[in-house]
Amino acid sequence: MIRILVTGGTFDKRYDELRGALSFKDTHVGEMLRLGRSRVEVAIETLMMIDSLDMTEADRARIVARCGDAPEPRILITHGTDTMVETARVLASGVPDKTIVLTGAMVPYAFGSSDGLFNLGSALSFVQVLPPGVSIAMNGRCFPWNRVRKNKDLGHFEEIPA
Amino acid sequence: MIRILVTGGTFDKRYDELRGALSFKDTHVGEMLRLGRSRVEVAIETLMMIDSLDMTEADRARIVARCGDAPEPRILITHGTDTMVETARVLASGVPDKTIVLTGAMVPYAFGSSDGLFNLGSALSFVQVLPPGVSIAMNGRCFPWNRVRKNKDLGHFEEIPA
Amino acid sequence: MIRILVTGGTFDKRYDELRGALSFKDTHVGEMLRLGRSRVEVAIETLMMIDSLDMTEADRARIVARCGDAPEPRILITHGTDTMVETARVLASGVPDKTIVLTGAMVPYAFGSSDGLFNLGSALSFVQVLPPGVSIAMNGRCFPWNRVRKNKDLGHFEEIPA
């Protein structure tokens, strides 16, 4: 059983047509797993629905606590890409004994041209086979938490040399 | 570097509007990797574009030969789901020393409700981290070649008990 | 009130993933009108769900009878493109006093690259404002029933000079 913790980010943004703006409502993860015809046993839990630029240390502490408390040894976290590395860092010291993979999207799943479905398939696969440790699954790759940064000019994740 | 061998299957079927039927043209894999914003180094090669129900032993032998000859030690193969297990079987004896992952789709990528993009992200992740051997990546999971079958009534892949 | 009579055609084809083939199930018209946020009062009725190449004269007679019997003076018919002109012809003599517009699609709505939604918006608009008579709404235009043919080589409808 894999636990999927939803925290928000571009991955789950929607278009609010009455306000003409982007907003959060329910997560799309369940519908995406159905679209992918996934038969992996998962427990999906929405912890929060925020832009990761708005995450506080208290929010990150809640994520760490929930990862530690959850019964599952393998956890996938959907998260905004802007501060994904920060959350990965606190998880690495706070939850050292589980396989934790964070992923997100550069374009909301609600859009036709989203990387969300690809990233979800990718992260769900990595989390099933990697040993304990915290990593980030973006752009088709898996990066150890301490060897990755988001290149904000190019909008992708890249490896930091050892 | 990962080699991606395209062989056809539902994954790459298109709708031919002049004939009103499904058909094959070029693969969608490149465009799907761009959509997923994949930054994995890949060499995409179209070996054939056929329904796997139409595959002959000669076709499968070509796939085996190409996998053996390719310089890459990790190979992802897109393939029709109907005889994916058969091709996996001949690959297991013909190419024992590479990491080979086969994937496909139940619904053509050209359709809005396709599992193709999810499966591609999934398979591309498994092929990067698994040890040598042949497996099938479908429904979010990875199955050893000799422990899987396609359940044609339910339209999904399932594990055969040891 | 506009009556929408559904008869099938490429417009409503779906992909049957268990059989790996195109098939008919329920119409998509209701869901398409919701997507278009249509506020036009309509009565949607599925008369048949067939490829228009398989239509018999009995099928066309049923369409004519239903158009005549329906209480509404304005009727939109979704129909396969291959014999849309034939049905339009029998309607022109059988139901001379109503505004009837036929439309369809070159690519199934279930596909991402479909003209279906555009054609539905187009036809629904023409049927609201045209005087009694039978026409075909395809390719953004409205053609009188006796001045149009389907160009099967190019896959579009064109005007026959007077």
Place this chain on the structure above:
Amino acid sequence: MIRILVTGGTFDKRYDELRGALSFKDTHVGEMLRLGRSRVEVAIETLMMIDSLDMTEADRARIVARCGDAPEPRILITHGTDTMVETARVLASGVPDKTIVLTGAMVPYAFGSSDGLFNLGSALSFVQVLPPGVSIAMNGRCFPWNRVRKNKDLGHFEEIPA
């Protein structure tokens, strides 16, 4: 020949993945007409690309001037929904002798769940057949400029009783 004047609005908003926000770039109208397999002769011109809440009287005056100067007697204008009625009003007095139809979208075309393609098909049809005058094509209907308002609570356009 129909002139299509593009002024922006939700219809043409895109998702800017580097900034994580909605923005304008080029119009989608040409690509939408290709998707609809439209064979209507059109001249597409981008006049401006702004949210209609940001439109000034100078902007509206430019739209009026261009409509008057354009050689075509039939003009379709894509426009934000929030102040579409205001622009329609100034057009009615400024350009009394042409068939002008304004349309827009509640959800950006770039999103999968957009009404944009339906509205474009609808408006393009109305503009071909209506007599001179200014109207708004939204929600599948066509409203005279002085008999319509946007219901901002419900997000749709409705008729104002005479």
